[in-house]
Amino acid sequence: MLAVVQSFSNSEIDDQESAARDYTLTVEAVKLKPFFMAGHTFEMTCKVSSQNIKTPRYSVLITAEKTLNDQSNPNGTTRIISLNQDSVVRREDWIDQDRVDGVVLEKVQENEFRYRMYQTQVSDAGLYRCVVTAWSPGGGGMWREAVNGLSNPIQIDFQTSGPVFNVSVHSDRSTIYRGELVNLICIITLEGTFIDPDDMSFDVSWFAMRSVAMDRDPVFLASLDRKGIVTQARRNGSSDVSLERIGLLEFRLRLHGCEDQDFGNHYCLVTPWVQSAAGVWQREMDIKSKPILVAVKMDVLNAFKFPLLIGIGLATVIGLLSCLIGYCSSRWCCKKEVQETRRERRRLMSMEMD
Numbered sequence: 001m002l003a004v005v006q007s008f009s010n011s012e013i014d015d016q017e018s019a020a021r022d023y024t025l026t027v028e029a030v031k032l033k034p035f036f037m038a039g040h041t042f043e044m045t046c047k048v049s050s051q052n053i054k055t056p057r058y059s060v061l062i063t064a065e066k067t068l069n070d071q072s073n074p075n076g077t078t079r080i081i082s083l084n085q086d087s088v089v090r091r092e093d094w095i096d097q098d099r100v101d102g103v104v105l106e107k108v109q110e111n112e113f114r115y116r117m118y119q120t121q122v123s124d125a126g127l128y129r130c131v132v133t134a135w136s137p138g139g140g141g142m143w144r145e146a147v148n149g150l151s152n153p154i155q156i157d158f159q160t161s162g163p164v165f166n167v168s169v170h171s172d173r174s175t176i177y178r179g180e181l182v183n184l185i186c187i188i189t190l191e192g193t194f195i196d197p198d199d200m201s202f203d204v205s206w207f208a209m210r211s212v213a214m215d216r217d218p219v220f221l222a223s224l225d226r227k228g229i230v231t232q233a234r235r236n237g238s239s240d241v242s243l244e245r246i247g248l249l250e251f252r253l254r255l256h257g258c259e260d261q262d263f264g265n266h267y268c269l270v271t272p273w274v275q276s277a278a279g280v281w282q283r284e285m286d287i288k289s290k291p292i293l294v295a296v297k298m299d300v301l302n303a304f305k306f307p308l309l310i311g312i313g314l315a316t317v318i319g320l321l322s323c324l325i326g327y328c329s330s331r332w333c334c335k336k337e338v339q340e341t342r343r344e345r346r347r348l349m350s351m352e353m354d
Helices: 002-021 300-353
Strands: 024-031 042-051 057-066 077-083 089-091 103-109 112-117 126-139 142-150 154-156 164-171 182-191 200-209 219-224 230-232 240-245 250-256 264-275 281-283 292-294
Touching (some): 024 126, 024 142, 042 126, 042 142, 077 103, 089 103, 164 264, 164 292, 182 200, 182 264, 182 292, 200 240, 219 240, 219 250, 230 240, 250 264
Antiparallel strands (some): 042 112, 057 126, 077 089, 126 142, 164 182, 182 250, 200 219, 200 264, 264 292
């Protein structure tokens, strides 16, 4: 009887593994509006079909591959919003504080899901996909992951004829020594359409890569948002940084009391904001400047100046003290010996006379 049960259990497992191998899942993403402009709503649906899965449920994740490098996500893929098999929604890496509720993912049919993004920005350009996971009942009210599927990409692209922004970084000096002050200036230039200064603002962030070959992860230093709020990273050394706006299109980063840890390639990342005719602020694409190398050197003269002065001072004091000791010794000790010698000579002369 035990052998029969064991044989039945093994056949059940084989059937489940065979069914798992036969699971199929197809995901199709469809853009509902073929053309739209920045500021409008972007909509797309995720249509799911599966085979050989008994009463499946689906969880959906919307991802985006931005066309520009995102410093918060160097891999290029951002997880925006998800909906699990129990229809519980969760915002993943959506960190735009100005549009906290700007994305919506909802289930419209048993095998169809709709994603909407309100008030789109130029920075939202990229490829969007649906990542779907099929779940099957696993017994005891639990759900078992069956198979995953990835949809075709849906591209968001904006055809704009607006201004073109460029960014460059300049330093006030080429040679930097420990303890000195360094000024790095981020300069923004504008090409194309003229914009009123009141209709544009910028988010400026500074980063450093602690290598010459640009082969390490960037380190955040400081940022100044379009509202003028400065944010600085925590620092371990005694050096400090400050960030300020010194002109309409110029931002200055200061490195106070440079140390060896301030060595590396520094660059600024600028996010322009442009106000449309309707009074809506549009976020443009991020612009990254070319890096500039900050090489901190040791000033040999300054490094040995204080030890040299201390050494000379100590040598002078010791020399004067030695002279004083020698003078006192010759003044008192030698004088006593001379007096005793004179007395002895007088005694000898007296004896000779006798």
